[in-house]
């Protein structure tokens with residue numbers, strides 16, 4: 270059922286990204302190397318280059334108590350919160366509202382010396398993934414971001430080099446109801462998070478610099494983002 274011009278591309282890519290995200294790092298072949306660990310958060314990368322450019326795929330897994338997958342995906346998708354948690358952002362705008370669950374963003378990121386400044390243009394799609402019969406518990410939620418084109422924002426016309434990215438945030442909520450039949454509180458919920466990203470820098474940037482940036486920025490990003498959502502939701506009713 271085509272609901273808008275991007276529907277077919279989005280639906281195909283979401284299904285592909287979600288199935289890959291659900292594969293553990295063991296299953297999807299060797300090559301994943303653990304490069305950062307902090308409590309429940311584990312970050313893996315594969316060292317890959319295209320035309321001499323670093324495009325290391327990243328896969329992070331994390332477990333966070335007190336929030337749901339719906340809440341995480343809501344704060345990740347919604348533009349109004351982005352400047353609060355995305356520290357490498359210089360500017361962000363919604364270029365087009367395709368649907369209430371599908372936006373096109375244009376972002377410029379802070380310049381990483383000595384590389385030139387980067388910008389990205391991507392569609393962002395938020396989706397609830399109904400559980401199949403045998404997996405009980407709340408549904409899974411995902412946000413997929415994928416580079417796209419837009420006539421008003423041609424690539425590489427201004428000072429920024431256009432990067433190409435595919436990102437998938439996949440969340441599964443687990444509820445452990447209290448023994449005494451009390452209502453479910455935030456102490457009874459846990460969210461399992463898988464964050465996958467592939468960023469092509471779009472033009473030359475020193476491999477050593479990029480790998481150092483990724484090593485520093487990705488753990489910081491996931492910790493900062495999850496703490497932000499915990500803080501934003503702690504006094505609010507639970508959004509399953």
Ligand SMILES: O=S(=O)(CCO)c1ccc(-c2ccc(C3CCCC3)c([C@H]3C[C@H]3c3ccccn3)c2)cc1
Nearest residue numbers: 355357378381387414432436470482483486487490
């Ligand atoms: O998950 S999202 O969709 C959230 C929406 O913002 C996302 C995440 C990351 C990026 C991004 C884009 C460009 C760069 C680099 C590449 C060459 C020079 C700039 C980096 C490097 C800077 C690293 C980084 C890692 C994690 C978070 C932010 N920054 C990251 C874009 C979107």
